[in-house]
Amino acid sequence: MDDDALYRDLADLSDPVRAVAAQDALRAHRAYPLMVLAGPMFGVAEETPHGWQIISLGEATPQCSRDDLANHLRRLGPSEEYQEAARVLDWERHDEMTVAGRRFRVVRVEQVLRMNETEPEPPRPTDLDPRSAYDHPMELLPAFPRSEPRSLLSTQFTAALSRPGFLSDEALNDAHRAAATHPFLFPMRPAFSVAEYLHDGWRAATAACPTPTHARNSLADYLLNVLPVLEHPDPETAAAYARAAHLLTGARLDELEVQGRRFRIVRLEKVARLGPDGPELPRPSDFDPDPPVEILALQLKAEGLLEE
Structure with a gap:
């Protein structure tokens, strides 16, 4: 892809701020042309009329986000529907729940590093970096777009996945399946x-x-x-x-x-993957060693590591 095509793929030319950020991204893509998948993070999202509202994000495993969802449901109020759904999550693994007419999902987000031959990309000049505490609204993932997947990201993801030995066979199969079921990549x-x-x-x-x-x-x-x-x-x-x-x-x-x-x-x-039914859920091959909290408590008690 030439520089003009790359710039058009990155930029919203009608927005001066985004155009400056796109120029910054173009410089970064030249200096750090290699994309490396750094593994997923997980979070909780709720479907809204405008898309999927992120509630929490940044957990290392799906189970941590299931626990986050249970805690979120408890905080929503004393409604028995919310409390019962939280109790279910204490005992069972569920990556999607509809509670009191509201649809919640554990979502998977890929983390990506850009590198050159010797080093990873540092922060960019246009990255937000306040000195004081940073309190920002959570992001909104759009409903599945009708446009084609972003060509630049799609090409780079395909190249990253094709590197020999990067993923296990199971993880590679899951990745190819996700590219078909959730083809749109949302930065x-x-x-x-x-x-x-x-x-x-x-x-x-x-x-x-x-x-x-x-x-x-x-x-x-x-x-x-x-x-x-x-x-x-x-x-x-x-x-x-x-x-x-x-x-x-x-x-x-x-x-x-x-x-x-x-x-x-x-x-x-x-980068989130989106499909016709919304953002991607955890994959079978994702690292997810822990059981729900009540099952874990029973295991620890049986091993004498947790008192009654």
């Missing part, structure tokens, strides 16, 4: 996390955060409070970690080297 707001360079490449060190500042604060906390507990460093090393943490947040750095360790704030694109 969401980016997230940000911390990666550390190890001997064989970059590895994620924190969960996804809503802004680069949140990710920097997470790394600073890791340097100040976590590494001293895990590694029991000597006073000189601990002091170096503390200086690095303060420099990181004060100067709003996106990369940091301290005591021979290299960290980077990395940009995670979030």
